[in-house]
Amino acid sequence: MSCIDANIESDVRALEGLSVFVAYNANVDAIVQIDDELESYLERPAAPGEEPPPSPLDSKRDLAAAITHAMAAGRGDEIAMTDAFAGTLESEFEPDSQQLGGQTGIMTNLASLLGASPIMYTYLLSDRQISAFRRPRAVRYPSVENGRVRFVPLDDAVNTERTKINWVFEFAVGNELFDVRATENTRFIAASRPPEFDLHAGDLDSQIDQIGEAVDGALLAGYHNLSSEHLEGSYERTHRHARDVIRRLRSGGELPIHVEYAVTHDDDLRASMYEVILPEANVLGTDTRELALLHDDAGLDAPKERPTEETPFEATEILTHYRMLSALREDLGVDCIRLHAMQYHLAVMDSYLPPESIRRGLAFAAVNAATKAARGDVTAPDDLETGLAYEPSTMGRDAIQLLADHVGEPTDDGTLCTPTVVACPNRVVDDPAGTVGIGDVVSASSFLLELAVTDGIEGEP
Known part of the structure; x- marks a missing residue:
């Protein structure tokens, strides 16, 4: 990290020795760019861009409906x-490229690249998937033998020749499919649901403490x-088992858990x-659409002016x-x-961690996000120089100032940092x-x- 920014170098140093489960x-993501070849493979839906996609997807026409619906909505x-x-x-379609995917795969990969020590569990682990990790030797896998958990190299944990594949259809503003034009740069994911992904981890569940x-x-x-077709019993029954595993995971103390x-x-x-x-999480991570869904599902009072992704950004x-x-x-x-x-990252909390830890985490995340967006991947800490080249969003700063005025607190260099709310401008690519x-x-x-700096692991306070 000889040429990296001093503050980022301090952040990366703080992650050394941090162990995370x-x-x-x-899975492996099969990446496909929207083009004429894809259109010739799919079947035209009855109302491209307007027809609500079915769930689950069961045909080329279903997939075309789903992709065009996402393109038209701009999300x-x-x-x-x-x-x-x-x-x-x-069996029939070749992706443009492949990369490690799934939330766990992506988060594990990043943790290892930034110098942390991740322990990863997933249900199907193939040689093909291991080859998608940037630093597979930095990742360990939990194996249970005679009631004891050992952390073994990924190569020693291969348990299948099968690989879970998700198809990621990426589109940029102006891309067209069946006469529908994309309004934002984003993607649609057609996700596989293997029966093994049932939130049961065998002997590990009872020993996860x-x-x-x-x-x-x-x-x-x-x-x-x-997937209901693969479960015995209800979703709630399976989730109750997973909840018990979470509680057993933290049974030895106050282990911070992000869902x-x-x-x-x-x-x-x-x-x-x-x-x-x-409700078992210490921290819950969402994007704007997920937040809207959660809010609706909870039956909470609808906001008077609901933000949408179909209209230009407004600071309010x-x-x-x-x-x-x-x-x-x-709730x-x-x-x-x-x-x-x-345009911004925002955290609302109550006696979780020191606000300064959360502020540092959000600022670090903005650099990582810009690096990922600009380069397509983060491959090493030095890559973060790319993210630093993008200035914090001016629109994000303006929005944060409105929030600061609303809660009666000052901003510092475009960020808001209080015991109950922290906000940081994003770096937009x-x-x-x-x-x-x-x-x-x-x-x-x-x-x-935020875990690293709060726990006093090497790095600036």
């Missing part, structure tokens, strides 16, 4: 595929990866996650986001909810090399750094 959903989306259609795509004793925190995701939320179009699945899983949106986050945090009873929006995984990068980098 990351679970459950890792990212994810819908599960049936097993049969997932097999069809994998041993992991809790060995790590500084946990990044958990994948609670939306359930990364994700969209699912299954109303019953979302309701079960809200009631059973989310931050006030609505703040109110929605505050109401959700109180769920969690310590902190963090929002990653295009107008022409991103890729969009998938940026939210996961934000959540992982902010959570890791």
